[in-house]
Each structure stands twice: as structure tokens, then as C-alpha cells.
Amino acid sequence: MKVAVWVREIPDTRDLIGEVLGPDSMPKWKEWETRVDPEDLNSLEMALQWKDRDQQLSLTAVSVGEPRKLDVLRECLYRGVDQVVRLSWEGDSMDLVGEAGLVAAAVRRLDARVVFTGVQLNDTECGHKGVFLARALGWPVVTYVEAMEKGDASGFLKLRRAVEKGVELVEAKAPVVVSVGVALLKEDPRAPRSARAKLKLQHKKTPIPNWGLAELGPFPEQGGCGLRILCFRAQPQRDFPAKRVEGSSEEELKAMLEELRAQGVVR
Amino acid sequence: MGKGIWVYLQKEGESVVEESLMGLSVGRKLAKEASLPLEALCVGEGIARFQGAPSRIYGLVGEDLQAGYDVASYGEAIHYLCQRERPDLILFPSTTQGQDLASWLGGCAGAAVVVGAREVSFRDGGFVAARLELDGKAVVEYLLEGFPAAVSLEQAVGDMPQAGDELQAQVLRVEVPPVSRQGSVRISPSSGEARKVDLRSAKAIVAVGAGVRDRETFDQVCTLASVLGAELGATRAAVDAGWLGHEHQIGQTGVKVKPDLYLACGISGAVQHRVGMVESGTIVSINLDPQAPIFRFSHYCVVGDVRQVVPRLVELLRR
Ligand SMILES: Cc1cc2nc3c(=O)[nH]c(=O)nc-3n(C[C@H](O)[C@H](O)[C@H](O)COP(=O)(O)OP(=O)(O)OC[C@H]3O[C@@H](n4cnc5c(N)ncnc54)[C@H](O)[C@@H]3O)c2cc1C
Numbered sequence: 375m376k377v378a379v380w381v382r383e384i385p386d387t388r389d390l391i392g393e394v395l396g397p398d399s400m401p402k403w404k405e406w407e408t409r410v411d412p413e414d415l416n417s418l419e420m421a422l423q424w425k426d427r428d429q430q431l432s433l434t435a436v437s438v439g440e441p442r443k444l445d446v447l448r449e450c451l452y453r454g455v456d457q458v459v460r461l462s463w464e465g466d467s468m469d470l471v472g473e474a475g476l477v478a479a480a481v482r483r484l485d486a487r488v489v490f491t492g493v494q495l496n497d498t499e500c501g502h503k504g505v506f507l508a509r510a511l512g513w514p515v516v517t518y519v520e521a522m523e524k525g526d527a528s529g530f531l532k533l534r535r536a537v538e539k540g541v542e543l544v545e546a547k548a549p550v551v552v553s554v555g556v557a558l559l560k561e562d563p564r565a566p567r568s569a570r571a572k573l574k575l576q577h578k579k580t581p582i583p584n585w586g587l588a589e590l591g592p593f594p595e596q597g598g599c600g601l602r603i604l605c606f607r608a609q610p611q612r613d614f615p616a617k618r619v620e621g622s623s624e625e626e627l628k629a630m631l632e633e634l635r636a637q638g639v640v641r
Numbered sequence: 642m643g644k645g646i647w648v649y650l651q652k653e654g655e656s657v658v659e660e661s662l663m664g665l666s667v668g669r670k671l672a673k674e675a676s677l678p679l680e681a682l683c684v685g686e687g688i689a690r691f692q693g694a695p696s697r698i699y700g701l702v703g704e705d706l707q708a709g710y711d712v713a714s715y716g717e718a719i720h721y722l723c724q725r726e727r728p729d730l731i732l733f734p735s736t737t738q739g740q741d742l743a744s745w746l747g748g749c750a751g752a753a754v755v756v757g758a759r760e761v762s763f764r765d766g767g768f769v770a771a772r773l774e775l776d777g778k779a780v781v782e783y784l785l786e787g788f789p790a791a792v793s794l795e796q797a798v799g800d801m802p803q804a805g806d807e808l809q810a811q812v813l814r815v816e817v818p819p820v821s822r823q824g825s826v827r828i829s830p831s832s833g834e835a836r837k838v839d840l841r842s843a844k845a846i847v848a849v850g851a852g853v854r855d856r857e858t859f860d861q862v863c864t865l866a867s868v869l870g871a872e873l874g875a876t877r878a879a880v881d882a883g884w885l886g887h888e889h890q891i892g893q894t895g896v897k898v899k900p901d902l903y904l905a906c907g908i909s910g911a912v913q914h915r916v917g918m919v920e921s922g923t924i925v926s927i928n929l930d931p932q933a934p935i936f937r938f939s940h941y942c943v944v945g946d947v948r949q950v951v952p953r954l955v956e957l958l959r960r
Pocket residue numbers: 493518555556557558559560849850851852853875876877878879890891892893894895896906907908909910911912913914917927928929930933945946947948
């Protein structure tokens with residue numbers, strides 16, 4: 375059974391301090407660190423756990439484009455995938471739908487039958503990439519998957535989706551795209567593993583193959599995105615004139631309750 | 642231009658989910674501004690009478706749609722209808738299904754799709770969707786130039802229709818040709834129950850997080866809620882841990898709330914939770930970890946153990 379994971383490097387825009395837009399009103403992309411899309415990391419973990427159970431399973435990670443600050447494919451090698459492939463593109467900068475088209479071509483060449491990826495919607499992205507990929511492949515997709523209960527060598531999967539009304543059980547038959555969204559708790563058995571020291575040593579210099587149009591062959595050209603960014607405008611931040619309250623101090627708790635009463639939010 | 646603004650009606654049994662009704666109110670406003678008809682579409686037989694008043698409803702039927710919801714078959718059916726009727730804009734509800742389907746249309750070459758917009762406007766003859774990005778620090782405005790054009794809304798955008806909005810719509814049944822496809826997906830009905838708690842209109846909410854680890858602490862938090870006359874809310878982690886049902890979940894895949902008082906017990910403040918509660922009036926958080934992210938958007942940051950702080954608050958409130 376061949377399985378693929380699509381991972382991406384994204385700017386780390388958590389907890390940005392100060393102005394996020396430069397004098398040109400553009401986001402300060404270059405100043406920010408990058409990270410592996412956290413839901414891609416969760417989807418990688420789901421695939422790795424499947425591989426842990428089924429030694430026959432061959433797992434390939436793919437990503438589009440040169441690394442900027444972090445090589446997400448090397449991060450995948452450090453966690454135990456069998457193979458990685460970088461996809462490249464000579465044309466203009468590519469939007470997410472275009473990336474999905476490249477990944478679809480790679481998935482076909484790899485002959486993978488299940489593809490895992492994360493459900494997260496990132497800055498300036500127009501939709502969920504797992505859905506874009508499924509569309510490009512002509513495959514079905516299961517979104518918001520929080521756990522995989524079963525996966526066998528014939529490509530039959532039992533998945534759990536977390537949606538508004540609770541949990542849904544899904545039975546899927548490969549080929550299928552699995553779009554993962556997991557509640558991230560440290561002790562959660564689904565939480566992603568960290569890089570393994572042994573694999574880090576082993577793969578520090580492993581060459582990473584690059585597939586371009588020559589390897590991927592013709593694939594349907596994307597007609598370009600029909601969206602145009604008009605502007606970024608700073609969102610006024612709500613002010614939190616935070617007060618620290620020492621939980622062990624009865625005096626401080628009492629003072630807090632009095633203030634809350636004065637505000638009329640506590641009777 | 643000129644064909645109309647469509648709203649996707651997500652069905653739940655024989656009714657339409659609230660989020661779609663809210664989408665209709667956004668659609669009606671836009672239709673007026675752009676002088677376009679307001680129409681709707683759904684999968685299955687169209688519903689002739691319900692609140693929200695589109696003039697026409699397309700009901701999609703076909704072999705691929707019989708097995709129930711699945712992104713690819715619903716998405717293809719909507720795409721088929723789009724190609725045939727060429728609507729100007731489709732609005733999807735803020736639900737996971739709405740995001741899925743908007744993304745499916747967004748995967749077409751040349752499509753103009755924004756998932757999770759908080760505002761859609763008609764400006765200089767075009768539609769502009771605005772979304773909150775960059776950790777909530779900037780709004781990005783997108784001009785929808787391509788086709789199909791679609792937007793799924795952010796939670797709690799739009800108003801619930803008034804009773805007087807009910808109108809008889811013309812229902813059109815559309816037979817969708819089957820598409821051959823590899824692979825299959827079968828979704829069993831959700832395990833969740835209908836919402837019994839009304840978090841949206843609660844004045845005070847006491848929310849339970851994964852920091853509440855034992856029955857005794859949970860009971861104390863419940864006591865605190867009852868002393869404050871508050872509803873109980875939860876993070877997804879607390880729901881996963883089994884403390885409360887999913888109907889109590891606040892956040893991206895739960896409800897978005899705006900009480901006067903939000904008291905968080907053992908909650909870290911993950912972005913998926915934050916989006917559901919950050920607009921609350923006064924936010925009080927109790928957390929052991931002085932660095933917990935939730936303290937960045939709390940008015941009162943109580944550093945301490947819920948096991949001690951909660952009973953102490955109950956005692957002080959009862960005095
Ligand atoms: C697609 C997707 C959708 C999601 N939707 C939602 C959603 O709708 N709502 C939601 O809430 N989450 C959602 N999540 C999950 C979210 O990412 C977080 O995992 C979740 O909110 C964490 O819950 P928590 O704060 O209770 O747990 P944790 O992050 O584990 O935090 C527990 C906190 O308790 C503190 N603590 C521990 N012990 C004590 C003590 N004795 N006293 C005081 N404090 C203590 C800790 O310091 C910690 O800060 C979603 C995730 C995904 C991927």
C-alpha cells in the first residue's frame with residue numbers, strides 16, 4: 375500500500391507582537407519565522423501511526439517549492455517517512471490550487487492511494503487544500519478527520535470526523551484524500567512525535583529528489599486564481615487592560631469580585 | 642452579471658440550519674445593493690416555505706446524491722448547476738459543510754472563492770469579501786473576479802430572519818447527471834444530539850477546559866456556574882475528556898458566544914477556542930501557567946490552581 379502526505383511550510387503568524395503590516399501596508403512576511411503547518415504535522419502523525427502498525431506501508435512526503443527557513447521535507451524524514459519528493463515549478467508564483475495540481479500529478483506518479491494532509495486554512499489561502507487536491511485527482515475526500523480507527527492494506531479506512539454536532543464515523547475506500555484536524559493536547563496519543571535523534575543524524579545530508587514538469591508530465595494547467603487581494607488593513611486590536619490576580623490570595627480574589635460586581639457582570 | 646445571488650441551504654432533516662438562514666440575510670442585503678434576484682439551492686427536494694425569502698429554490702437530485710453528504714458528490718452537483726445557470730455569487734454557511742463545498746468550487750480553474758469571510762460587499766460593480774487574518778491583526782480584502790464566485794461566511798455573520806420574512810418560493814427540481822468516480826466515502830449520522838443549551842444568548846458563561854482533571858473539580862466548576870447564574874461552556878479538549886457534551890463546545894467547530902462575563906477554568910486559549918469567545922464582555926481566566934496564551938486576551942488573569950481558586954470564589958460569592 376502506498377500512502378502520501380502533503381506538507382507545507384507556512385509563516386508562523388501566531389502571537390505576532392506590534393504592527394503586522396509594513397509601511398507599504400503589506401504583511402511583514404520576511405520577518406516571521408516559518409513552521410510546518412501544524413495540521414500537516416498532525417496528518418503526518420496519523421500516517422506514521424498507520425505505518426507503525428503496518429510495516430508494508432510505504433510513506434512518501436511531498437511538498438511544493440524550495441524551503442524558505444525550514445525544510446519541511448527533512449522534518450518528515452526525521453520523523454520516519456520512507457521517502458520525500460520536492461516538487462518544483464518554473465513559472466510564476468503559484469497559488470494553492472496550482473500547488474494542488476502539482477501534488478496531484480506527483481501522487482499519480484507515486485501511485486499512492488491514500489493522501490493525508492492538514493485541514494488548516496492559512497493566511498491568504500482561499501480554501502482547504504485537501505479538498506483542492508481531491509478535486510484535482512477526481513477522488514473523494516474526508517475532511518475534519520480527528521482520528522483513524524482502522525486502515526487496512528486493501529485501502530479500507532474507518533475515520534472519525536469532528537464536526538458541529540459531534541463526531542461522525544466514516545467508512546472510506548481508497549483512493550481517498552484524508553484532511554486532518556486534531557485537537558492538540560500534549561498528552562494526546564494523536565499528538566505529533568518530534569524529530570528522532572537517530573533519524574536526524576541519518577538524514578542530515580540525504581539528497582532530496584526534485585520533480586519538475588519533466589518528471590511529472592503534462593497535467594491540467596490551472597487557469598489562475600480568480601481572486602485579487604485589494605488590500606491588507608490593520609485590524610484595531612481590542613485592548614485588554616489585564617489585571618494579574620494571585621489565585622492563592624483571598625484578598626485579590628475578593629477585590630476582583632467587587633470590581634466585577636461594580637461592572638454589573640456579577641450579581 | 643444579472644443571474645442572481647444564491648444561498649446554499651444546508652439541510653438538517655426537513656429544516657435548514659441556522660447558519661444558512663443567517664446567510665440568507667447577508668444575501669438579501671447584497672441582492673438589494675447589486676439589484677439582483679436572491680435565490681437558493683439545496684440538495685434534495687426544495688423546501689417551498691421557510692423563513693428567509695428567496696424567490697426561487699433549486700433542489701438538486703440525482704443518483705450520486707442519494708447516499709447523503711459527501712464533499713465530492715455535493716460539490717460536483719453544485720458545480721454542475723453553476724455551469725448551467727451562471728449565478729453571480731454563491732454564499733455558503735459558516736459550517737464545516739459550507740467550508741468544504743466552497744473549497745470544492747474554489748478548486749476549479751479560475752474560481753474566486755473565499756472561505757471564512759466576515760463581510761461581503763458590492764463595490765464598483767464587483768463583490769468584495771473581507772477576512773480576518775494574521776492572528777486576527779489584519780483584514781484582507783479580496784475582489785472576486787473569477788467564476789464561479791463563492792464565499793463561505795465566518796460564524797455569527799448575518800442575522801436570523803424574522804417571522805415575517807416567510808414567502809412562497811418557486812421550487813425547481815434539477816436532475817444532476819452521475820459522475821463516475823473511484824473510491825468511496827460513507828458518513829454515518831452524527832453521534833451528537835440537538836442543542837439543548839443556549840450559549841449564544843447566555844449573559845454569563847463558565848467554561849471548562851482540560852485543566853479540569855477530576856470529577857470533584859468539575860463539580861466545583863458546576864457549582865460556581867450555578868452561583869453565578871451562568872451556562873456551562875467547554876473547549877473541545879473538555880468535550881473529548883467527556884466532561885460535557887458537544888452542544889457545550891465553544892469555538893471554531895462549536896458556537897461563537899458573546900456573554901457579558903466569560904470565566905475560563907483551565908483553558909489554554911488555542912486559536913480555535915479564541916475565535917468563539919474573544920468578543921465576550923469581561924473575560925476572567927484561571928490558569929496555573931502564568932504564560933498561558935489565554936492571558937493575552939483576558940481582563941482578569943487569575944494565576945492559580947482551579948482546584949483551589951474555584952471553591953474559594955464560590956465561598957466568596959456566597960458570603
Ligand atoms: C479543526 C479544529 C477545530 C477545533 N475546534 C475547536 C473548538 O471549536 N473549540 C475548542 O475549544 N477547541 C477546538 N479545537 C481544539 C483546540 O485547538 C485546542 O486543542 C483546545 O481548545 C484546547 O482545549 P483546552 O484549552 O481545554 O486544553 P489545553 O490546551 O490542554 O489547556 C489546558 C490548560 O489548563 C491549564 N491547567 C492545567 N491544570 C490546571 C489547574 N489545576 N488549574 C488551572 N489551570 C490548569 C494548563 O496550564 C493549560 O493552559 C479545534 C482544533 C482543530 C484542529
